[in-house]
Amino acid sequence: MSPTSATLTPSSRPRPRPRTATRSSSPRRSRDLWLGVLGVLIVLAGAELLSRTGIVNPDFLPPVTEMYAALFAMLGEGWFWEALWLTVRGWAVGLAAAMALGVVVGYIIGSSTFLRRFTSSTVEFLRPIPSVALIPLVILIFGTQPQSAFVLVVYAAFWQVLVQVLYGVADVDPVARDTARSYRFGPIRIARSVVYPTALPYIMTAFRLGAAVALILEITAELVIGVDGLGRELGIAQSSGAVPETYALVIVIGFIGVAVNLLVRLLERKALWWHPSVRSEQS
């Protein structure tokens, strides 16, 4: 068995890519682009019209232009940037901790059959416990400090990462592993040149899932508990009746989500440029 087959087989599993190549021809692509822009315009114009004509009460859905006016007004204010920074920092720190913890623990458990069998029932039980169940607990212990959000983010993202890493390590071709062992590769060398390439697509999947969940929990903690950040500002804006500002903050948080998705995709491409799932996409 060639050493590449170890890395080829998992490609389709973590993220099966459709084979239909709609992005192949460039006239089609530019047409798609314009259709996309048109779609956005339709939604924006539709929302504006619904509000202006009074079909939807403008107290609930202000015109889109007002939302963006509120958004641009916010861009000039210090609290906005402060809150944005706190949200992004909370997300990044929590995600990084969950990734580090998940990869290390996953690698240790995944490398040993005994540990894998011994822990599987516990992992299966703890994983589906919704992290929001911890909200009352962290309120009691940390109150509105950033640690509250940190605990929720790490708990939620950790399981996503752990499970993917476990799959990834289990997916290593036994022949490749045994070959490396017969060549007397040390454990570090095996981790680096046998396990790592196989597990990397799974780790990227873990990163993608974890990044989304981490953002959800960060915003939840801010909104529900009152940890400083955009979520808290959103709650304040809504309860004080500042409707256009409420929508503006939702839009900002949505754009953070889009930015996170783009970042993940970029990283995936950088880290997996050699991987068939990425290469077939670009051809």
Add this chain to the structure above:
Amino acid sequence: MTRYLKSAGYTLGLPVILLTGWWFASAGSTNPFWPPLSTILEAFPTTWTMDRIVGDILPSLARLGIGFGIAVVLGLVLGTAIGLSPSLRALSEPVLEFFRAVPPPVLVPIIALFAGYTGWLGKIVTIALGCLWPILLNTVEGVRGLEPTLTDTAKSYRLSPWRRLVFVILPGASPRIFTGARQSLSIGVILMVISELFGANRGLGAAIVQFQRSFAIPQMWTGVIVLGLIGVLLATLFKLVENRMLAWYVGQRQIERGA
């Protein structure tokens, strides 16, 4: 016989160790936040009485079920339509990309503007909207990723569009649809709890927060455990349904892996 014992040992070993660890570590605890496990278990039957189950847990689960159901139906219909039409897909892709990226809890304040947050409506809408996107996007991907040979064969046999949908497209996309539905379900549980933290009326999330606010700590812990058990139960239930409906796919993958 020894094999069963061994596998039982593997399954139960760590949970037993952890629980005994918790039991003894917390036994003499005087820290109000970490009551002894025995106190928590004692509080359990008096806290989760029939009245609470009917008044708090069942309404919560009913809202989750209705919201999730609406999301599945909407996601399947819209997702199939978008997946089958390249123009529609191009038209909606950036918009969907944005809505997917919005963290669902953000919807709560917006929906509170429209429907208020004391009744069922706002909560169900929150859950449905939050659950919609994973199902919708995975259905689109599933329909798009269908084996071209399959769709071409179905076409050349002149299957009517309806039959093609029921016998080729939906089954072919079902593994992806289930992936999406599983993501949706865990988001749904999160939203079920969060939506109850705002409205003052009853529900599982509301009950737990009430315990926390009145410093009924052992009761709060029982609530956390109930919520955890519900999460595990729903995940198991989902897995059962998935294994049954995707039995062909699981078998096919096992053959692929074995080969």
